[in-house]
Every structure is written in structure tokens, then in C-alpha cells.
Amino acid sequence: MSANRSRIVLLISGRGSNMEAFIHAVNAGSLDAEIAGVIANRPDALGIETAAAHGLHTDIVDHKQYPHREAFDTELAMTVQTLEPDLVVLAGFMRILSPVFVEPFAGRLLNIHPSLLPKYPGLNTHQRAIDNGDTEAGATVHYVTTELDGGPAILQARVPIVAGDSAESLAQRILPLEHQIYPAAAQLHISGKLRLVDGRCALGHELLPDGGLLWPLNTDNDQALRDLRESS
């Protein structure tokens, strides 16, 4: 790997399918970065085995070993810093992070949330979309701020909600799109063309809508995005 490639650190709690999407995107060359390490807050996180099998550096910072959230967040931040990340990616990381962690990584900390943000921050997003009679659901990649699932959105994918959908069937329809939009959003960040303006993402001179750019990017008519593709 080239010495000046962006370094990505992934934080996981469970199976790590989004983490695997990053590994594939790096290997395929669609994400111009290297994975500096994968950190889990649970010793039994399945994704840690997968990361190790790919030869990646792994760490466990077990939240149960710390007396309170800030103590855990301090140790987690130190572990992440040791890996000298340009970008920190929450990939199914199921802990709320306090300012102790969020502030040092502000502007280079991403999350994916399985809803059409700003709708349904928090848990049980698929069921809440079904219960509300929504016709669409999806996933959103956003910068992390201290507001839960509330930071500026970069990229969003939408799927229809169909008759008979359960939370599980909807999650299964959305997950493959998560695997596409998350590395793509990371690549947009790494390209250096995304800016944060008054709490919103901007690409070139265009402020992005509340939900960010709409996936797939190649059907988007936004001039700034065309400029981005032409210059990269």
C-alpha cells in the first residue's frame, strides 16, 4: 500500500458486514485508502474474526471493563489515535459515543444509519417505518456529531416498502445498499471535495439536501458531482 493513502479505522460491535464491504472496496480499488485497523467493543464480535482472517490489525476495547461511558470513550479514542486515522468509520458500532470521543474526530467520523435520515434516528428504524405506513425506507451515511444520528448527511439509498414487509425483510433489502453507499461515501470524503458548511454537507458550491446525495450517484444531475468525477 502506498504511504500516503488515507488510513481508515473501523469500529464494529457485531457481524461486520459493512466492515467487509470496506475491505472489498479497498481490494477492488474503488476506495482509495488502506484499513489501518478494526476495533470492537465486544470480545465476541464476529467481525473481528473476519478482519483478522483478512490480515488486518484488530483491537478489542471491551466497554464492560470501564466504570462509565467517558472512561470507555477515552480509552477507545486513545486506541483509535494510535492507528493514526484520516477517517474513522462506525460500522454497526452499537455504543452511543460521548463528546470525549466525538470531538477529537469531528469532521472525519462517519456512521451509517438504516433509515432515511432525518427520519427515525435511534433504534428499531425498520419497524418504525412500517408502523408509520411509509412507502420508502433506506439507509443514510452521515458525519457524526454529538446529536444521535443527527450529523450532516452525505449519501442516502432508498428502497420501497412492500405489502407484507417485516422489519427483517426490510433490513435484508436495505443491507446490500448499505454495503454500496458506505464505501462510496468514504471515497467522497477522501476525495477532499466534501465540505461542512453550517452543519450541512456541501459538494463544490452545492449544499446537499437533508438526506445527502441520492444513490446511485450516476443518475444524479448535480453539476458538482460531475465536476468531482471529472477531476478524480
Ligand code: GRF
Ligand atoms: C447495519 O444495518 C447498520 O446500518 C446498523 O447496524 C447494522 C450493522 O451490520 N447501524 P453489520 O455489523 O455491518 O453487518
